[in-house]
Amino acid sequence: MNRIAKTWPAAGVSEIPYWVYTDPEVYAAELERIWYGDHWIYAGLEAELPQVGSYRTTTLGERQVIVVRSAPDQISVLENRCRHRGVRICQLRSGKLDGITCPYHQWSYALDGALQGVPFRRGIKGKGGMARDFSPSDYGLLRLKVEVVNGVIWASFSDKTPPFRDYLGEKLWSSYERIVDGRRLRIVGYSRQSIPANWKLVIENIRDPYHGALLHVFLPTFGLFRPDQASELRMDETGRHGSLMSLPARDSGGGHEDVTRDLAVDASLQLADKRLIEAVKELKGVETLGSCSVFPSVIVLQQINALQVRHIVPKGPGGCELIWTHFGFEKDDEEMRRRRIRHGNLFGPAGLVSVDDSEVFAMAQRGYETAEDGGATVVRMGTGGRENRDEGHMATESAIRGLYQYYREVMGL
Amino acid sequence: MREPHAMLSTADTEREMTESEWIRVASVTELREAGGLLGRSIRGIPLAIYEVSGVCFATLDRCTHGEGRLSDGYLEGFLIECPIHQGLFDVRTGEAARPPCVEPVRTFSVRREGEDLLVSLDSLEQAEASVT
Amino acid sequence: MNASRENPPTASHREAIRALYDAYFETLDDGRLEEWPEFFADECRYRIITRENYEAAQGLCIMQADSKGMLTDRVRAILKTQVYAPRYYRRFYSGLRVLGGTGKEWEVRQNVLIVQTLIDKPSEILGCGVGRDRVVSNASGELKFVDRTLVFDTEMIRNSLIYPA
Numbered sequence: 191m192n193r194i195a196k197t198w199p200a201a202g203v204s205e206i207p208y209w210v211y212t213d214p215e216v217y218a219a220e221l222e223r224i225w226y227g228d229h230w231i232y233a234g235l236e237a238e239l240p241q242v243g244s245y246r247t248t249t250l251g252e253r254q255v256i257v258v259r260s261a262p263d264q265i266s267v268l269e270n271r272c273r274h275r276g277v278r279i280c281q282l283r284s285g286k287l288d289g290i291t292c293p294y295h296q297w298s299y300a301l302d303g304a305l306q307g308v309p310f311r312r313g314i315k316g317k318g319g320m321a322r323d324f325s326p327s328d329y330g331l332l333r334l335k336v337e338v339v340n341g342v343i344w345a346s347f348s349d350k351t352p353p354f355r356d357y358l359g360e361k362l363w364s365s366y367e368r369i370v371d372g373r374r375l376r377i378v379g380y381s382r383q384s385i386p387a388n389w390k391l392v393i394e395n396i397r398d399p400y401h402g403a404l405l406h407v408f409l410p411t412f413g414l415f416r417p418d419q420a421s422e423l424r425m426d427e428t429g430r431h432g433s434l435m436s437l438p439a440r441d442s443g444g445g446h447e448d449v450t451r452d453l454a455v456d457a458s459l460q461l462a463d464k465r466l467i468e469a470v471k472e473l474k475g476v477e478t479l480g481s482c483s484v485f486p487s488v489i490v491l492q493q494i495n496a497l498q499v500r501h502i503v504p505k506g507p508g509g510c511e512l513i514w515t516h517f518g519f520e521k522d523d524e525e526m527r528r529r530r531i532r533h534g535n536l537f538g539p540a541g542l543v544s545v546d547d548s549e550v551f552a553m554a555q556r557g558y559e560t561a562e563d564g565g566a567t568v569v570r571m572g573t574g575g576r577e578n579r580d581e582g583h584m585a586t587e588s589a590i591r592g593l594y595q596y597y598r599e600v601m602g603l
Numbered sequence: 604m605r606e607p608h609a610m611l612s613t614a615d616t617e618r619e620m621t622e623s624e625w626i627r628v629a630s631v632t633e634l635r636e637a638g639g640l641l642g643r644s645i646r647g648i649p650l651a652i653y654e655v656s657g658v659c660f661a662t663l664d665r666c667t668h669g670e671g672r673l674s675d676g677y678l679e680g681f682l683i684e685c686p687i688h689q690g691l692f693d694v695r696t697g698e699a700a701r702p703p704c705v706e707p708v709r710t711f712s713v714r715r716e717g718e719d720l721l722v723s724l725d726s727l728e729q730a731e732a733s734v735t
Numbered sequence: 736m737n738a739s740r741e742n743p744p745t746a747s748h749r750e751a752i753r754a755l756y757d758a759y760f761e762t763l764d765d766g767r768l769e770e771w772p773e774f775f776a777d778e779c780r781y782r783i784i785t786r787e788n789y790e791a792a793q794g795l796c797i798m799q800a801d802s803k804g805m806l807t808d809r810v811r812a813i814l815k816t817q818v819y820a821p822r823y824y825r826r827f828y829s830g831l832r833v834l835g836g837t838g839k840e841w842e843v844r845q846n847v848l849i850v851q852t853l854i855d856k857p858s859e860i861l862g863c864g865v866g867r868d869r870v871v872s873n874a875s876g877e878l879k880f881v882d883r884t885l886v887f888d889t890e891m892i893r894n895s896l897i898y899p900a
Contacts, residue, residue, distance in 0.1 A: 283787070289703055296669075298688050298703060306703055307688025312677045314686070379788040379795020382891045407816040459811060462804030511891065516795045531794040532801070535809070539892035540783070540798045542809070546818040548894055553820065 191602070194219050198603050203575055203594040205566035211388040211558045216601070217507040223600055224486050225251030225504070226347040230357050232488035232501050233257050233267050233345040235517060236338055237375040238284070243301060246284040249503045249511075250345060250487070255334065256280050257343060258287065260301035267345040268303040269332035290331065303331035340370040342490070342499070358484060359426035365433035365482040368474050369492045378516040378530050381538035387551035388558075389486075389502050389510040390597075395547050396483045396491070397432040397589035399423055400571055405546045408536075411459050414467060414478065414494075422581055429576030429592030430485035430600075435477045466532055469494035472519075485596070493543075495526065496533035508555055512548070514538050569594075625714060625721035628652060634659070634720065640683070642674025645722065648730050649674075650711060652720060653694045655681055660694040661713045661722055663730065667699070667706035709733075744833040744841060752833055752843060752870060755878045760826045763899065768813060771899060772806040776871060776879040779803055783900065785890045786864070797887065797896055813897060823852045824861070824898050839872045840881075847885060849900050851893070861896065862889030 194216060199205045210216060225231065231250040234257045238246055245258035247270055256279075260266040270280050272292040279292045289306065291298040298307040305326040313319025334345040339354045351357065358366060385392075395401070402415055409415030420437040461467065469478065473492060481491040489500040496516060503511040514537060518530050536543045572586025573579045575595045580586035597603070626645060629652055634641050639654040642664045649664035651674040662683070664674050671687035678684075682691045682700055690704030697710040709730055712723035744752070755774070762770050775781065783798040800806045827848040834842040844867055851861040864887035871881045885900055 296687065300702065307690070309687045311689060312684070312686065314675060377791075377793055379785075379791075379793035380890075381785065381795065381797060383894055384891055385894055405818060407818070408812055411816055459815065462807045463800075463802045465802075466805055466808055527794065528801070531796065531799060532805075534795050535799055535805075538795075538797055539894065540896040542812045542817065545895050545897065549819040552894060 191219070191222060193602055196603060198598060199564075199566050201566075203591040203598070204570050205568055206590075206594055207564075207566045208558045208561040210597075211390065211555065212507050212561075214507055217504070219601060220504070221251050223602075226253070227600070228346070228348045228351045229486060230337070230344040230346050230351055230354055230484065231486070232484070232499060233334075233336070233343040235375055235377070235499070235515060236265065236341045236343060237377055237517065238515075239265065241286065243286045243288060244284075245280070245287055247280050247282070248501075248513075250334075250347070251504065253347075254278060255345065256290065256331075257345070258290075258301050260303075264302070265336055265338055265343055266302045267334040267336050267343070268299075269334070271332070272297055273305065273329040273331065299331050303333050305329045305331075340367060340372050341375050342370055358431055358482075359428075361424060362426050362431050362433050362482060365424070365435065365480060366484070366490060368480055369482065369490050369497060371473070374520040375517045376520045376522060378518050378527075378534070380516075381514045383512045383539045383548055384505070384509065385512055385548045385551055386509050387548075387555040388507055389504040391551040391554060392489075392500070392502050392510065392512060392547075393483060393485065394590050394593065395551070396434060396481055396489050397423070397425075397593060398587065399434055399584035399589075400587060402436075402584060405550060406543045407546075408542050412461055412467060420582065421584055423578065423584075423586065423589055424581065425576050425578055425589055425592045427576070428596045429589075429594075430596040432481075432483045432589050432593070434479070434481045434483075434589075435475075436479040437477055465529070466535060467494055468529075469533070470526075470529070472526075485593075493536065494533050495529050496537060497530070498537060508559065624724040625716075626724055626727065627719050628661070628722050629720050630718050631715065631720060632718065638678075640674060640676070640678045642672060646727060646731065648727060650722065651683070652713070653678060653683065655694065659713045659715060659720055661711040662692065662694060662697055663709040663711075665708070666690065666692075666704060667708050668704045673708070742836060742838055744836065748836075748841070749833055751878060752841060753831060755870060756828060756831060756843075756845065760828055764825050768810045768898070771810060772803050774880055775803050775806060775883070776873065776881045777803045779806075779880055780882045780884070781806060781880070781899070782884045783864075783887055783896065784884065785887050787890050789884075789886045797892070798899060809899070817897065819895055819897050820853055822854070822897065824900070825850045825852075825858075826900050828866070841870050843868045843870055847900055859893070861893060862887055864888050 199207055234246055239259040242259050245256050247254055247256055254270040256268045256270045258266050270278050272279050274297045277292050277294045279290055289298050289300060296309050300306050311320050334347055335349055337344045337354045344354050399421055403410045422435045424433045479493045481489055483489045487502050491498050498514050498516045501513040516534055569587040569590045572588045574588045576592030578588045580588045628643050628645055629641055634652055634654050641652045643650050651662050651664040653660045664672055666685040668690050669687050671685040673683050676684045676686045681693050681695050683694050684691050688703050691701035692708050693700050697707040699705050699707055711726045714721050759774050781800040782796045784796040788795050828845045831845040847866055848863045849861040850858050852858040864885045867884045869882040870878045873879050
């Protein structure tokens with residue numbers, strides 16, 4: 191891999207140079223070293239593939255793949271590109287297949303990607319066709335490494351990626367398992383946004399407790415979140431993965447009025463229909479928000495009774511797509527089903543909370559794109575990088591520093 | 604598994620002749636010149652005719668997986684390979700022997716009378732009936 | 736409700752329903768968001784839901800309310816708490832069809848196109864969809880929505896959907 195001809199500022203990870211968000215050469219290297227390297231990328235939920243032949247197409251990095259149940263207990267992740275003339279084979283987002291057949295010349299593959307049929311491979315009445323030594327096993331669809339962990343499908347373009355639990359690390363395993371705890375899942379629905387901002391802004395945001403009560407005015411206004419409430423911000427040993435947990439505001443001591451006085455909120459606002467945010471406990475622990483951000487592609491998150499994965503798809507240095515899959519459990523009763531739909535109002539492209547984030551990402555990207563050479567963002571709040579000396583409070587950017595400590599290593603910067 | 608439709612012995616021949624009618628589909632020479640694999644359409648029904656080690660068989664000339672003509676395929680031993688996706692059928696029984704073929708292909712009774720190859724009218728009529 | 740086609744709408748029903756939709760979209764286009772919930776009955780359902788979720792009978796919506804109170808909460812959030820770049824929306828509806836009803840309750844269908852204009856940007860299509868609604872004549876004879884479901888063809892949203900439609 192070529193060295194990127196860029197110099198990180200002398201201040202180290204307390205400053206993030208703007209070119210990290212805008213440079214096409216850096217972006218191309220991210221695809222190679224991160225998205226197609228020794229990392230696990232989110233590829234879906236097992237619950238989306240109920241039968242043999244059920245499939246969905248999705249994008250890992252910039253490459254489209256078919257995620258298919260190829261046998262009762264086997265999920266295959268195959269590049270969605272015919273080995274013959276490179277045609278993208280599956281055009282739908284989901285469906286059910288008996289086999290995978292390219293429309294152009296009908297090259298057909300088994301559900302696990304093995305090349306089964308090449309029309310007129312033997313020629314017609316002995317004329318033409320492939321050479322005798324043509325070996326179909328050399329021309330199967332590209333197969334990614336796959337691991338299914340508690341109902342979540344992970345895929346990697348690299349064979350060298352370690353087992354998922356090692357990749358995530360034991361420190362964060364409980365934050366992952368808390369949300370996808372092995373119970374059978376049920377899909378509540380999807381939402382999709384294209385955001386004119388660099389993909390890393392999404393990851394930094396979920397590791398940035400500092401912004402929570404300041405940007406998301408909805409949260410302190412209606413009592414869902416306060417900067418002084420007990421919280422826990424952790425990273426794995428590399429700094430690349432993160433988790434953020436918050437305890438309920440009323441359990442954290444201090445009146446609602448006390449804290450919100452410092453913030454620009456109208457504390458007299460009350461919800462007309464409190465069912466919008468009323469939650470019941472269903473997971474381990476009393477946290478009202480728990481997230482597990484698995485670098486580089488996904489945030490697994492619970493907030494009130496909205497359970498979701500947010501899948502990041504980079505689209506060049508200046509854009510990305512965010513695909514939200516909301517899920518519940520198979521055993522959800524009717525009331526819980528309704529509750530999850532109501533709580534869905536906080537998220538997605540019209541999210542009462544999440545709109546703030548995606549709009550601010552766009553505003554940040556516009557700032558970066560017209561920045562001067564040598565400019566950088568400043569992340570100096572709190573103490574520590576991936577060793578994180580700031581657990582327990584929100585006035586810190588240590589997890590962003592930790593992320594970029596890893597980023598500099600994997601990118602050779 | 605269905606019984607192979609093998610050559611009838613002389614003793615059976617006369618009984619067969621009186622019990623059902625047979626239609627001529629090709630000559631043995633035509634079949635051999637075609638390398639033991641020939642396609643013929645009889646009464647609108649596409650037939651594939653095979654010879655393996657001196658014994659003759661016949662199936663519908665259409666793969667059960669897609670639209671492939673088996674008579675354009677590749678015969679090796681008792682297995683006919685569909686030219687489109689290389690699925691296999693056993694010509695003796697019609698059973699699918701390799702994916703993507705799964706459903707068996709219809710077989711027809713064949714007999715030889717001197718230089719002529721004949722297919723049973725009964726089995727043709729059954730095939731016609733199933734198509735309409 | 737199974738709209739009975741044996742009670743087709745009269746011309747005057749149709750006129751009243753068209754006047755409702757004209758007023759509804761004008762209120763929203765003019766930015767009079769506080770007036771928006773008044774178009775709904777107290778017990779109502781409002782959804783903007785992608786075609787993907789609607790056809791798979793999955794419940795997740797882009798925007799949702801199952802009471803008039805929740806509509807006012809949405810308005811409060813749009814006006815007071817959400818952070819977003821300033822913009823205009825203009826909504827174009829067409830193909831209004833009154834499919835049938837009981838004389839007091841009607842099923843209505845229409846196409847909707849939303850055009851968004853951010854500052855210093857050309858106007859662009861934010862999304863389009865089909866409204867599948869039920870309107871009811873209340874005790875005072877006013878027409879109100881009991882169900883407004885906008886099924887959105889646009890599954891990949893250009894960043895945000897701020898205002899209702």
